[in-house]
Amino acid sequence: MKNKTIKVDYLARVEGEGALYVKMRGDKVVDVKLKIIEPPRFFEAFMRGRKFSEAPDIAARICGICPVAYQMSAVHAMENAFGMVVDGQLRALRRLLYCGEWIESHTLHVYMLHAPDFLGYPDAIRMAQDYPDIVKRGLQMKKAGNAIVAFLGGREVHPINVRVGGFYSVPTKQAFLPLAEQLKWGREAALETVRWVAQLPFPAFERDYEFVALQHPEEYPFNEGRLVSNKGLDIPVTQYDDHFIEEHVAYSSALHSTLKERGSYFVGPLARYNLNFKQLSPLAKEAAQSAGLGPVCRNPFQSIIVRSVEILYAFDEALRIIEQYEQPEYASVETHSRAGMGYACTEAPRGILYHRYRIGDDKLIHDARIIPPTSQNQKTIESDLRNYVEQFISLPEEQLTWQCEQAIRNYDPCISCATHYLKLHIDHEQ
Amino acid sequence: METKHKPTLAVWKFASCDGCQLSLLDCEDELLAVASEIEIANFPEASRAVARGPYDLSLVEGSITTPHDAERIHHIRRISKFVVTIGACATAGGIQALRNFKDVKEFIAIVYATPKYIEVLNKSTPISDHIFVDFELHGCPINKHQLLEVISAYLHERKPNVSPHSVCMECKLRGTPCVMVTQHIPCLGPVTHAGCGAICPAYSRGCYGCFGPKETPNTVSLSDRWQQLAVSRPDIMRVFRGFNAYAEPFRKESEAYEE
Numbered sequence: 001m002k003n004k005t006i007k008v009d010y011l012a013r014v015e016g017e018g019a020l021y022v023k024m025r026g027d028k029v030v031d032v033k034l035k036i037i038e039p040p041r042f043f044e045a046f047m048r049g050r051k052f053s054e055a056p057d058i059a060a061r062i063c064g065i066c067p068v069a070y071q072m073s074a075v076h077a078m079e080n081a082f083g084m085v086v087d088g089q090l091r092a093l094r095r096l097l098y099c100g101e102w103i104e105s106h107t108l109h110v111y112m113l114h115a116p117d118f119l120g121y122p123d124a125i126r127m128a129q130d131y132p133d134i135v136k137r138g139l140q141m142k143k144a145g146n147a148i149v150a151f152l153g154g155r156e157v158h159p160i161n162v163r164v165g166g167f168y169s170v171p172t173k174q175a176f177l178p179l180a181e182q183l184k185w186g187r188e189a190a191l192e193t194v195r196w197v198a199q200l201p202f203p204a205f206e207r208d209y210e211f212v213a214l215q216h217p218e219e220y221p222f223n224e225g226r227l228v229s230n231k232g233l234d235i236p237v238t239q240y241d242d243h244f245i246e247e248h249v250a251y252s253s254a255l256h257s258t259l260k261e262r263g264s265y266f267v268g269p270l271a272r273y274n275l276n277f278k279q280l281s282p283l284a285k286e287a288a289q290s291a292g293l294g295p296v297c298r299n300p301f302q303s304i305i306v307r308s309v310e311i312l313y314a315f316d317e318a319l320r321i322i323e324q325y326e327q328p329e330y331a332s333v334e335t336h337s338r339a340g341m342g343y344a345c346t347e348a349p350r351g352i353l354y355h356r357y358r359i360g361d362d363k364l365i366h367d368a369r370i371i372p373p374t375s376q377n378q379k380t381i382e383s384d385l386r387n388y389v390e391q392f393i394s395l396p397e398e399q400l401t402w403q404c405e406q407a408i409r410n411y412d413p414c415i416s417c418a419t420h421y422l423k424l425h426i427d428h429e430q
Numbered sequence: 431m432e433t434k435h436k437p438t439l440a441v442w443k444f445a446s447c448d449g450c451q452l453s454l455l456d457c458e459d460e461l462l463a464v465a466s467e468i469e470i471a472n473f474p475e476a477s478r479a480v481a482r483g484p485y486d487l488s489l490v491e492g493s494i495t496t497p498h499d500a501e502r503i504h505h506i507r508r509i510s511k512f513v514v515t516i517g518a519c520a521t522a523g524g525i526q527a528l529r530n531f532k533d534v535k536e537f538i539a540i541v542y543a544t545p546k547y548i549e550v551l552n553k554s555t556p557i558s559d560h561i562f563v564d565f566e567l568h569g570c571p572i573n574k575h576q577l578l579e580v581i582s583a584y585l586h587e588r589k590p591n592v593s594p595h596s597v598c599m600e601c602k603l604r605g606t607p608c609v610m611v612t613q614h615i616p617c618l619g620p621v622t623h624a625g626c627g628a629i630c631p632a633y634s635r636g637c638y639g640c641f642g643p644k645e646t647p648n649t650v651s652l653s654d655r656w657q658q659l660a661v662s663r664p665d666i667m668r669v670f671r672g673f674n675a676y677a678e679p680f681r682k683e684s685e686a687y688e689e
Contacts, residue, residue: 010474039445039495040548045537046528061525064449123477125465143458154629156456157449157571161633168635248543
């Protein structure tokens with residue numbers, strides 16, 4: 001029997017360092033490992049002994065692509081511990097900041113990391129030689145997302161204006177005017193993006209996933225909601241640890257997360273979309289439908305369309321928030337810390353990001369737990385690869401290797417987060 | 431006709447958050463122009479095509495934390511004409527250098543169930559502890575305009591124009607009234623390297639030292655002033671023990687306040 005190995009030693013166009021190893025015996029995959037070889041950084045350890053108020057700025061440094069997500073999960077967990085509610089315009093501004101990060105992160109992925117796979121380019125810069133206007137549009141959309149984060153947060157990477165209780169300072173209504181103009185252009189460009197990605201070639205590949213996302217009765221989820229799935233999970237965030245477990249495997253510096261009862265699950269844009277379709281804005285729903293998407297999409301390669309629909313939603317939602325904005329009297333609500341546990345889950349661009357802290361009477365963090373979306377998707381990525389390679393084993397090796405990389409990039413894995421890289425290796429045993 | 435050699439750029443990653451290399455992709459208006467002047471030959475975060483070295487300009491992000499990385503950085507030095515380190519991790523060890531003040535074994539046990547799977551060094555160290563570095567760009571994250579300036583300076587064979595003064599100077603240039611004088615907000619601006627554009631004071635917040643120590647910082651005097659503002663000793667220790675905790679002036683100051 002012929003055996004074969006697919007191996008990619010440094011996976012490109014993902015955020016961080018990873019590798020892939022697939023071992024075949026005949027037509028059967030016998031082993032798949034998505035290896036995360038990013039050096040560990042020990043955030044949960046050095047959070048201990050830091051003041052609760054430092055958590056958002058420290059946690060942000062886990063990931064330069066989605067620092068807002070880390071800040072949002074951190075502040076909501078602290079507020080949960082202290083029994084605080086941050087409401088009204090401050091709550092709306094937090095949604096706005098998140099819209100900026102979704103736009104920036106999703107556009108980076110759609111245009112610069114994922115689309116080149118569909119069109120056969122090694123990167124967006126070479127793609128720009130044949131599609132200059134498209135790549136320029138993507139860059140300008142990304143710039144608009146960054147403009148929200150920089151305006152409200154002070155800068156694009158590791159914003160400085162987020163604190164437990166709200167913000168350090170809040171803008172006047174007037175100050176939003178130039179940004180609103182840029183976002184109106186962005187909304188149109190996002191509509192064109194949905195139309196563009198809908199025409200890309202998609203392999204027929206669907207699986208029966210368990211999708212997990214936040215769900216909120218009135219809105220598409222960012223910072224609040226219950227944790228739900230299409231297979232019966234429906235819990236408050238505070239019960240996360242009762243339902244999910246993390247495993248440490250030898251080949252990865254990221255922990256693998258699974259559902260205790262049912263194993264691997266899927267988080268991110270596809271999960272959010274499938275569980276929250278009805279909460280999208282009419283414009284986003286309509287665009288999804290004209291792109292040929294139903295209310296449920298099970299093909300991870302089409303995540304590029306779903307991501308584009310979410311970009312459109314984020315522009316739309318950002319404009320709604322700006323339109324209804326009235327400058328609040330205070331930039332933050334007063335914080336009265338107390339000892340206890342705090343839990344939060346928010347929707348990072350790549351899926352749910354769970355934070356749990358134990359705070360002492362001394363206002364210090366005594367214990368911290370942070371579970372990023374990529375470590376939650378690792379097992380699902382591995383099973384996708386197992387299925388994909390078996391289904392498409394007749395493809396020439398180079399093409400199959402590239403498509404395996406693409407199958408990984410479907411999840412926009414952020415490996416810096418998950419360890420906080422990817423190499424592909426398909427091994428055909430001789 | 432003689433064809434001009436297009437210089438090559440490589441981007442390398444060690445222990446980091448990817449935010450500094452993302453700054454290059456965040457140059458939305460300039461990225462395609464940069465790519466027309468310098469060949470992006472090795473940048474795995476952006477491209478699956480890798481051109482073989484040697485490279486003219488290497489940008490290095492991240493700190494050295496594993497035995498493997500301590501070897502890899504020497505290889506990068508050998509195949510690079512110029513090495514520029516970008517960000518607090520590469521220039522000072524980063525936030526992960528907080529382990530340098532503790533026993534790393536304890537840290538591994540807190541995060542990982544099976545510590546024997548994890549192979550790391552006791553300390554997180556800057557790139558310049560391992561190899562000769564031609565230029566260091568500070569910041570957590572770096573300022574993308576400064577990154578463009580470094581690339582541009584390289585292409586024009588001149589020294590990068592990056593000011594070594596303090597964040598205080600940037601507040602004056604920006605016209606922000608001093609938050610420590612007018613609002614009694616503790617601020618690290620007087621001892622912190624410029625580069626961010628003094629964002630925090632403009633948002634009614636004290637500087638928290640993302641760009642690390644400036645040239646000749648008087649940290650002792652600043653800590654005294656903070657104590658007058660009723661900041662506790664442990665809080666002073668923590669503020670110097672941030673993203674640039676292992677940069678010498680900040681390290682010494684935080685150690686002076688250890689209980």
